[in-house]
Amino acid sequence: xxxxxxxxxxxxxxxxxxxxxxxxxxxxxxxxxxxxxxxxxxxxxxxxxxxxxxxxxxxxxxxxxxxxxxxxxxxxxxxxxxxxxxxxxxxxxxxxxxxxxxxxxxxxxxxxxxxxxxxxxxxxxxxxxxxxxxxxxxxxxxxxxxxxxxxxxxxxxxxxxxxxxxxxxxxxxxxxxxxxxxxxxxxxxxxxxxxxxxxxxxxxxxxxxxxxxxxxxxxxxxxxxxxxxxxxxxxxxxxxxxxxxxxxxxxxxxxxxxxxxxxxxxxxxxxxxxxxxxxxxxxxxxxxxxxxxxxx
Amino acid sequence: xxxxxxxxxxxxxxxxxxxxxxxxxxxxxxxxxxxxxxxxxxxxxxxxxxxxxxxxxxxxxxxxxxxxxxxxxxxxxxxxxxxxxxxxxxxxxxxxxxxxxxxxxxxxxxxxxxxxxxxxxxxxxxxxxxxxxxxxxxxxxxxxxxxxxxxxxxxxxxxxxxxxxxxxxxxxxxxxxxxxxxxxxxxxxxxxxxxxxxxxxxxxxxxxxxxxxxxxxxxxxxxxxxxxxxxxxxxxxxxxxxxxxxxxxxxxxxxxxxxxxxxxxxxxxxxxxxxxxxxxxxxxxxxxxxxxxxxxxxxxxxxxxxxxxxxxxxxxxxxxxxxxxxxxxxxxxxxxxxxxxxxxxxxxxxxxxxxxxxxxxxxxxxxxxxxxxx
Numbered sequence: 001x002x003x004x005x006x007x008x009x010x011x012x013x014x015x016x017x018x019x020x021x022x023x024x025x026x027x028x029x030x031x032x033x034x035x036x037x038x039x040x041x042x043x044x045x046x047x048x049x050x051x052x053x054x055x056x057x058x059x060x061x062x063x064x065x066x067x068x069x070x071x072x073x074x075x076x077x078x079x080x081x082x083x084x085x086x087x088x089x090x091x092x093x094x095x096x097x098x099x100x101x102x103x104x105x106x107x108x109x110x111x112x113x114x115x116x117x118x119x120x121x122x123x124x125x126x127x128x129x130x131x132x133x134x135x136x137x138x139x140x141x142x143x144x145x146x147x148x149x150x151x152x153x154x155x156x157x158x159x160x161x162x163x164x165x166x167x168x169x170x171x172x173x174x175x176x177x178x179x180x181x182x183x184x185x186x187x188x189x190x191x192x193x194x195x196x197x198x199x200x201x202x203x204x205x206x207x208x209x210x211x212x213x214x215x216x217x218x219x220x221x222x223x224x225x226x227x228x229x230x231x232x233x234x235x236x237x238x239x240x241x242x243x244x245x246x247x248x249x250x251x252x253x254x255x256x257x258x259x260x261x262x263x264x265x266x267x268x269x270x271x272x273x274x275x276x277x278x279x280x281x282x283x284x285x286x287x288x289x290x291x292x293x294x295x296x
Numbered sequence: 297x298x299x300x301x302x303x304x305x306x307x308x309x310x311x312x313x314x315x316x317x318x319x320x321x322x323x324x325x326x327x328x329x330x331x332x333x334x335x336x337x338x339x340x341x342x343x344x345x346x347x348x349x350x351x352x353x354x355x356x357x358x359x360x361x362x363x364x365x366x367x368x369x370x371x372x373x374x375x376x377x378x379x380x381x382x383x384x385x386x387x388x389x390x391x392x393x394x395x396x397x398x399x400x401x402x403x404x405x406x407x408x409x410x411x412x413x414x415x416x417x418x419x420x421x422x423x424x425x426x427x428x429x430x431x432x433x434x435x436x437x438x439x440x441x442x443x444x445x446x447x448x449x450x451x452x453x454x455x456x457x458x459x460x461x462x463x464x465x466x467x468x469x470x471x472x473x474x475x476x477x478x479x480x481x482x483x484x485x486x487x488x489x490x491x492x493x494x495x496x497x498x499x500x501x502x503x504x505x506x507x508x509x510x511x512x513x514x515x516x517x518x519x520x521x522x523x524x525x526x527x528x529x530x531x532x533x534x535x536x537x538x539x540x541x542x543x544x545x546x547x548x549x550x551x552x553x554x555x556x557x558x559x560x561x562x563x564x565x566x567x568x569x570x571x572x573x574x575x576x577x578x579x580x581x582x583x584x585x586x587x588x589x590x591x592x593x594x595x596x597x598x599x600x601x602x603x604x605x606x607x608x609x610x611x612x613x614x615x616x617x618x619x620x621x622x623x624x625x626x627x628x629x630x631x632x633x634x635x636x637x638x639x640x641x642x643x644x645x646x647x648x649x650x651x652x653x654x655x656x657x658x659x660x661x662x663x664x665x666x667x668x669x670x
Binding site for chain 2 (some may be wrong): 211
């Protein structure tokens with residue numbers, strides 16, 4: 001009984017804060033747009049009893065989902081989001097791995113400080129940090145001023161309001177999520193493994209490739225998912241740093257909700273996004289599970 | 297059939313496999329190895345024995361190529377090893393932590409070194425299977441290191457380091473992680489495998505019993521220097537210093553002053569007591585201070601004064617350590633010196649001859665003790 005209560009607490013939490021809101025969104029996605037408050041129909045009227053529920057259910061349909069397949073904007077936005085999320089995940093890995101590796105190689109007394117430096121940006125608001133990138137990347141921004149001053153370029157580079165700025169923003173924002181799992185995997189690694197690999201005929205490079213990389217695989221996979229999943233639905237970075245041609249599903253969702261006030265279509269977009277995310281989330285969970293088994 | 301004794305170190309014609317020539321190793325200000333010269337021969341099972349921090353592991357890591365020599369030379373099969381990286385040496389090492397690759401199966405771990413050599417697949421498979429049979433691991437080939445026991449991991453590490461058929465195998469505290477019973481079994485297994493493969497083994501250990509069991513020769517080290525190199529029997533019976541005598545096994549040390557007496561020495565050790573007599577190959581001048589080292593099992597214990605013993609002294613039993621097969625008696629002499637004497641328990645405990653507070657006589661022959669200068 002006590003065990004049941006113990007398990008029930010997180011389940012109730014998830015029910016209240018995840019499942020119930022999701023069901024509401026799902027319900028809205030099956031509704032039709034209407035000029036009312038809230039702006040959709042049908043409304044569930046429980047005062048009419050069983051008949052009310054029946055007539056409510058009969059009015060729900062998949063019209064909005066069909067609409068999503070008809071307008072190319074939506075699937076283009078999904079594909080473009082996947083592409084941007086994928087590319088920025090790879091970029092984050094390329095930047096994050098060397099940092100994590102260097103941290104794991106650093107002397108013991110330096111590691112807590114380095115770890116603190118990685119987490120330090122979280123102390124400032126995410127929004128402010130993205131805004132500050134506008135100051136850096138704009139045509140009159142610090143980066144262009146610096147490059148003009150050094151004479152590397154003669155006309156300012158256009159970075160802000162392009163996909164490049166979005167990549168920079170995502171890599172910068174999600175870098176700690178990539179570094180931390182890789183660092184924790186590398187830090188656990190026994191240094192004598194590399195010596196053993198060398199002893200058995202590996203060069204330094206092949207030892208890295210055959211031992212270090214496979215042993216940090218779980219960290220790499222975890223880091224990639226931790227970047228990929230939020231990047232896919234990212235809204236703030238593309239809308240602040242991206243241009244008009246930056247197509248991301250998060251932005252489409254926002255416009256559908258707040259500009260068009262078409263809640264049912266916006267909800268349908270959100271449901272599809274969630275379904276797309278279920279795949280990497282399940283894969284991520286599996287990776288974690290496998291890692292736990294190895295660690296035992 | 298009489299077997300020829302394996303003793304290449306006594307043969308001036310024999311060519312050593314490993315030569316340390318005036319090797320010094322410093323880490324910053326700290327000198328780990330000081331001006332060390334030593335030869336190790338092919339097919340030897342050579343132990344480096346000493347307390348932690350004596351430099352034995354550094355010596356081994358220099359052989360493997362993980363540390364550079366500060367001064368001097370290390371030659372393996374006549375070739376200077378300076379600037380030869382670990383992956384280019386015909387030397388393999390078995391690590392203290394075993395350092396098995398956790399992401400690879402037992403089979404892949406053993407095949408790791410062979411694959412790096414780029415040998416044909418069939419040859420690798422044959423060699424790995426041979427190693428699996430040698431170390432009795434055939435059943436576990438597909439398991440990952442975390443799915444097997446400590447003893448099995450130790451055997452995988454051994455198989456992996458032997459797979460490339462190295463000229464020289466280095467073993468860093470190979471049995472440290474095993475419990476005592478398993479350790480003893482594994483010691484004999486190691487000796488067996490060493491004999492079968494004909495590989496030269498250099499083993500680092502702080503366990504003197506282990507060194508005694510497996511080695512052809514033992515090097516006792518202290519503070520970056522080798523104090524004595526000899527066969528286990530010589531190390532035990534004829535230690536060259538109090539340090540070695542004390543490090544290997546149990547010993548009684550009696551300080552005294554030597555006086556020449558015929559072909560031996562008379563050693564005055566306490567006022568009002570008859571001097572001990574001892575025969576020794578070491579030579580002492582008249583009145584030189586010396587140490588008498590005598591093993592507890594060579595001290596006889598009796599109730600009456602023995603008639604014919606070369607040395608005998610009276611004392612009182614203070615303590616008895618009962619170890620099952622033997623008992624160690626701690627006997628206090630008149631001057632307060634404690635002497636340990638061992639006697640085999642040939643009788644049941646209830647009929648034990650001596651007990652606490654008994655006054656007894658200790659005796660030993662004139663060749664039982666070793667007289668040491670330092």
